[in-house]
Amino acid sequence: MTKEDEDILYLKNVCFTQEKFSLTADFSVSKGGRVAIIGPSGEGKSTLLLGISGFLQPTAGEVLWDGKPMSNHPGQRPLSILFQEHNLFPHLSAADNVALGLNPNMWLSKEQVLLVDKALDQVGLSEKAEAYPRDLSGGQRGRVGLARILLRKRPLILLDEPFSALGPALKDEMLEVLDKILKLTGATALMVTHDTNDAIKFADEAILVADGHAHKPQEIKSLFSNPPLALQKYIGTRR
Amino acid sequence: MADSVIAITLRLILSGAVIFALLIFSFGTAAAVASKGDGFGTLVLADFSAIRFTIWQALVSAILSVCLAIPVSRALWRQSFFGRRALITLLGAPFILPVLVGVLGLLAVFGRSGWISELLLFFGLGRISIYGAFGVILAHVFFNLPLATRLLLQGWSAVPGERFRVADSLGSNSWAKFLLIEWPMLRGAIPGAFVLIFLLCLTSFTVALAVGGGPKGTTIELAIYQAFRFDFDLGKAASLATVQFGICVTVAFLACVVPLPKLGGIGLDRLVLQFDAWKHRKLDLIWISGAAVFLILPLAAILFRGLGNILTLPGQVLTASITSLLIALISTAVCICLALVLSLSLAYSRLNTQKIAEGISILGLSTSPLVVGTGLFLMIFPFVHPASLAIPVTAFVNAMMAMPFVLRVLMPAVREIYNDYLHLRLSLNMGRGVWLMRIVFPRLRRPIGFSVGLVAALSMGDFGVIALFSDPELQTLPLMLYRLMGAYRMDQAAAVAVVLVAQSLFLFWIFDQGGRRHSIS
Known part of the structure; x- marks a missing residue:
């Protein structure tokens, strides 16, 4: 098998435009791949995720999944997305927030209720099922979001700096939960992060987004050991 | 706080006095009214x-x-x-x-x-x-x-x-x-x-x-x-x-x-x-x-x-316009001074200023200008002819009625300055005069400009208490507008309305812009 055969997500000469800012990309991601998206603030990392998830339509080129263009409706794309904040609805309990992953219109069968319990158990939150987001810690809220992703079983997972507000120990814990979920579902994952350590822990490859362009994924260790100029500027040369 | 007992006492007296004035204004006038009532x-x-x-x-x-x-x-x-x-x-x-x-x-x-x-x-x-x-x-x-x-x-x-x-x-x-x-x-x-x-x-x-x-x-x-x-x-x-x-x-x-x-x-x-x-x-x-x-x-x-009808207006419109301007400026000055005194003297206190501002807002919103007007009339009636005090009374009532809105703008702004910079002031050992003149007032420029414009425009167009106190001699723009409407001279009424709106908007604009200019946020 050649590498081309394994690839599942394609961005073909894509251009995303948000107000005056535009981002170009031309790359593909392999099936089951774990890719970190790194680069300076305001250079388009989040724009890239919005484009892949369908909130932003490309002004040029196309985004393909498994050789086919994806639906225009973000909810019908084969993906789940986790933002930095506001992933949970504050007036719904943890269990109800997770349940949205099974039925976004909030009616569950008895079997589905059991699935929700199981998902909460898998992220270690079975005791907090009835708690509301305001009573959960940042780490626990992150777990609720991950439990929902686990239930949705979509083959692509997008993460927009979901753990950046957490302390180092909690962050590692969340990365472990994420790792477990990815192993369970075999999903492909793209994660925006500011933390080079997180990137190395989580990903095999990295996409550098700088100067309005998303570069092709590169093997992450070789990228950091021999950084191109744009990356040098971002991480600093004294490391 | 490094402040002297005198300063603390002064602040207490000042804020107490303003709150007392507000309470007298709404409850005092209501009491005056109730005592004269004939019963239900x-x-x-x-x-x-x-x-x-x-x-x-x-x-x-x-x-x-x-x-x-x-x-x-x-x-x-x-x-x-x-x-x-x-x-x-x-x-x-x-x-x-x-x-x-x-x-x-x-x-x-x-x-x-x-x-x-x-x-x-x-x-x-x-x-x-x-x-x-x-x-x-x-x-x-x-x-x-x-x-x-x-x-x-x-x-x-x-x-x-x-x-x-x-x-x-x-x-x-x-x-x-x-x-x-x-x-x-x-x-x-x-x-x-x-x-x-x-x-x-x-x-x-x-x-x-x-x-x-x-x-x-x-x-x-x-x-x-x-x-x-x-x-x-x-x-x-x-x-x-x-x-x-x-x-x-x-x-x-x-x-x-x-x-x-x-x-x-x-x-x-x-x-x-x-x-x-x-x-x-x-x-x-x-x-x-x-x-x-x-x-x-x-x-x-x-x-x-x-x-089209502005030129048909009688010369009285000039007098009316000046009187309205006078009322607006007096009530603005009174309102802003009281609001600033209250906001600044409460800035150090541990009281929940947001609660106080909210309380005053509710008080002000539920105070009826007609009740206040009746009360004030009853209070001054035994001493002077109320119509002779129509202008100062209107200006005062307008100032008090606008107070809730102004406090809602000024109190949080003052609080923010004290929260952000008070430690810096103390560590630099900055005197009170410099602190107020170089830090507090320049930073308040925008909210003050906006509030002044708001009160001036509100007061200019208000038609409540003045209807109660006025005699036929007195001319303000809203009074003139009301009289023309009553006489069904709608063309001239529309012309006065244009003058009134132009004058209110101009006052609001000039003060609001004055606050924006040179303000660095």
């Missing part, structure tokens, strides 16, 4: 129907304003179109628009010889009449729909964009999205907006005076005025004023339970990226244009009619 036994059937009408019209006006504001605010928030920003700014205008001017505009559109009546006649149908309950409610919706829309727009804008993206990426349908996002927001925002508008309509006097009246359109405020002006029955006026005060205090207690919305205006024109906004575009644009036409048409009618 003198109230006749007509008075009870006035009480019923007052509550009913306020309820209907508030329900209509809020219900209409829901689709309008949602449309404004999710659609982008040419003139969106201008329209959102325009929504703030009715707040400083003199009530009589708004009513005159509504008469030109909805009145017996207004545009709609002419149109109906053209199709062989009858004229519509604006006088009575319909007119009172129409005018209240005209003034409060924009306010409600702004308040709900604040609510929509405060919903994080991620929340919509989460719902969309999960594939929620419209009903689920309503339950997940829109309903929780509305449930939080509607009660406050409703109570605020209900209070404003309960104490509204000018609208009832201009288009109300008769057995089915008299509010308590209007009944007080009539008992006072036409019958000079002070006892009855006092009894009615006591009832009005009682109702307002009851609603004010309600307002304590329901948090009143903030009257800020930040971030209102932020547009959230919503991928499916186009689906609702047609219906949304209908709501937006409907609201815009309802708002703009009456104003355009006045401008259209008034501009």
Whole structure:
């Protein structure tokens, strides 16, 4: 098998435009791949995720999944997305927030209720099922979001700096939960992060987004050991 | 704090004095009124129907304003179109628009010889009449729909964009999205907006005076005025004023339970990226244009009619304009000085200044200008002829009535400066004079400019207490407008309205701009 055969997500000469800012990309991601998206603030990392998830339509080129263009409706794309904040609805309990992953219109069968319990158990939150987001810690809220992703079983997972507000120990814990979920579902994952350590822990490859362009994924260790100029500027040369 | 005992005492005395003045202003005048009342036994059937009408019209006006504001605010928030920003700014205008001017505009559109009546006649149908309950409610919706829309727009804008993206990426349908996002927001925002508008309509006097009246359109405020002006029955006026005060205090207690919305205006024109906004575009644009036409048409009618007639106005308009300016400037100076003294002297205290500002707001909103006017009249009547004090009394009452709005702007601004920079001041050992002149006042420039403009415009257009105190000799722009309307000289009335609006807007603009210039934030 050649590498081309394994690839599942394609961005073909894509251009995303948000107000005056535009981002170009031309790359593909392999099936089951774990890719970190790194680069300076305001250079388009989040724009890239919005484009892949369908909130932003490309002004040029196309985004393909498994050789086919994806639906225009973000909810019908084969993906789940986790933002930095506001992933949970504050007036719904943890269990109800997770349940949205099974039925976004909030009616569950008895079997589905059991699935929700199981998902909460898998992220270690079975005791907090009835708690509301305001009573959960940042780490626990992150777990609720991950439990929902686990239930949705979509083959692509997008993460927009979901753990950046957490302390180092909690962050590692969340990365472990994420790792477990990815192993369970075999999903492909793209994660925006500011933390080079997180990137190395989580990903095999990295996409550098700088100067309005998303570069092709590169093997992450070789990228950091021999950084191109744009990356040098971002991480600093004294490391 | 490194401050001397003298400074602390001084601050206590100053803030206490201002709060005391505010309490005397609302409760003191009410007490003066109550002591002169003839008791509720003198109230006749007509008075009870006035009480019923007052509550009913306020309820209907508030329900209509809020219900209409829901689709309008949602449309404004999710659609982008040419003139969106201008329209959102325009929504703030009715707040400083003199009530009589708004009513005159509504008469030109909805009145017996207004545009709609002419149109109906053209199709062989009858004229519509604006006088009575319909007119009172129409005018209240005209003034409060924009306010409600702004308040709900604040609510929509405060919903994080991620929340919509989460719902969309999960594939929620419209009903689920309503339950997940829109309903929780509305449930939080509607009660406050409703109570605020209900209070404003309960104490509204000018609208009832201009288009109300008769057995089915008299509010308590209007009944007080009539008992006072036409019958000079002070006892009855006092009894009615006591009832009005009682109702307002009851609603004010309600307002304590329901948090009143903030009257800020930040971030209102932020547009959230919503991928499916186009689906609702047609219906949304209908709501937006409907609201815009309802708002703009009456104003355009006045401008259209008034501009051509300005030169026909008698020379009195100059005197009236100067008197109005004088009243506006005096009340602005009084209001801002008191508000600054209160905000600055409370800045160090550990008291919850937000609670104090809210308490004063509720007090001010539930204070009826007619009750206050009656009270002041009764207080000074034994000593001097009240008409000779019409100008200072009006200026003072206007200052006090505008105080809640000003405190809501100034108190948080002052608090923020003290929170951010007080430690820096102490560590630099900066003296009080330098601190106030070089740090506090320059940083307050913008909120002060905005507040001064607001009070000046509100006071310029106010027509409440002055109606009670004035004699035929006295000329102000709102009085002149009212007299011309009463004489059905609508062309000249429209011309005076144009002068009044121009003068109010100019005052607001000049002070607001003055605050913006050289301000570095």
